[in-house]
Every structure is written in structure tokens, then in C-alpha cells.
Amino acid sequence: MADEKSNNHLNDMRELIATLRDKAARLNSAYQNEKRKNHELTEQINTIKEEKSELSAKIVKLNGELETIKVSATFNNKERKEEAKEEINTLIREIDSCIALINKM
Numbered sequence: 276m277a278d279e280k281s282n283n284h285l286n287d288m289r290e291l292i293a294t295l296r297d298k299a300a301r302l303n304s305a306y307q308n309e310k311r312k313n314h315e316l317t318e319q320i321n322t323i324k325e326e327k328s329e330l331s332a333k334i335v336k337l338n339g340e341l342e343t344i345k346v347s348a349t350f351n352n353k354e355r356k357e358e359a360k361e362e363i364n365t366l367i368r369e370i371d372s373c374i375a376l377i378n379k380m
Contacts, residue, residue, distance in 0.1 A: 346359070
């Protein structure tokens with residue numbers, strides 16, 4: 276009887292160890308899978324950040340070109356010359372104001 280109980284207990288322990296090993300292997304596999312996904316997502320984020328930066332720079336460049344075109348079109352239009360002069364004077368006053376603020380620092 277004692278031998279039978281020992282054998283049953285030993286078998287139970289072996290089953291428990293086998294179950295724990297199986298669960299640990301599945302958990303490790305799931306962890307590795309999530310780690311791989313995390314790495315892929317991090318790479319995607321970095322790629323998107325680079326694209327965003329490039330697009331932002333392109334927007335700034337295009338806005339500058341657009342402003343140049345607008346100014347050029349303004350000077351080509353005789354009716355708007357006076358309006359353009361006023362706009363330039365306003366910009367010069369703003370620049371002077373900024374310079375004054377910088378000099379106060």
C-alpha cells in the first residue's frame with residue numbers, strides 16, 4: 276500500500292512537473308511572439324516618424340514657395356502693388372518690434 280501511494284504521489288508530481296514545463300514553454304513562446312511584434316511595431320513607429328519629419332520639412336518648403344509665388348503675383352498685379360507695399364511695411368514693423376524685444380533681453 277505504501278509503495279502504491281508513493282508511486283501515485285510520484286506520478287502526480289511527474290504530471291505536475293510536465294504540466295508546468297508545458298505551460299512555461301507556451302508562456303515563453305507567447306513572450307517571444309509579443310517581443311517580436313513589439314520590435315516590428317517599434318520599427319513601424321520609427322519609419323512613420325521619419326516620414327512625418329520629411330513631410331513636415333516638405334510642407335515648410337512648399338509654404339515658402341507658395342509665399343514667394345503669392346508675393347511675386349502681387350507685384351505682377353499693378354492693382355495690388357499698393358496693397359503689397361502696405362503688407363511689406365506691416366511685416367517690417369513686426370520685424371522691428373521683434374528686434375526691439377530681442378535687444379531688451
